[in-house]
Amino acid sequence: MSTDTQRRTAFIGGLRDLAIFLEANPAVPVPIDPAIITYYPEQGTDEELCAEIDRIAALCGTTVDPRLLPLGLYTVSRCFGAVHVEWTAILSTAHPDVPQPRHEF
Template identity: 60%
Template sequence: MSTDTDRRTAFITGLRDLAAFLEANPELPAPKASTLVTYFPDHATDAEMCAEIDRIAALCGTGIDADFLPYGHYVTTLSFGPVRYEATAILADARARHDALMSYHGCVTPDTNQTTAA
């Protein structure tokens, strides 16, 4: 049975192994875009998930990113050059909006008959 400590250790080992592999193989390209590592707390009440993100923000010495609040995402980030650690709680209203949108999935089929304008 895997524990949180086992998963954490495996994740850190994987990151180190990737960095060592890239360093040992300079002919391999590195990503052009930034790399995001995201932690999502377990689903709970909005208050409990926000408290978890607040706890992580305090450990990181970061604040809550207000840009994401209108979308129902409670986020803190810490950047290491082009690599960013992010902890995100997706709040109940945002999950409900997403579920409503996805309820239409497969119900609408685009017209695939294309005509060329003359």
């Protein structure tokens, strides 16, 4: 789990630095599509992975996306403007040959 204070501080600082840089440099392009940041929990059983995603869902006030369950992806997400953050557990039922779903923003 990456709730380590130093890692959190570095990640949040990096996001702030990016925002400050982009504001100061309007000629630098930004993506047309939303930026996606994905967190994958550490290894564990499917039950442990789902419990971690359920915990995060409760903290974010969201629920698991049922459309992704048939692909073996246990995912919650939240959008912050054009930045889409998702927390995804790849379950043992996931198949490597199944194409990743398109995100709808």
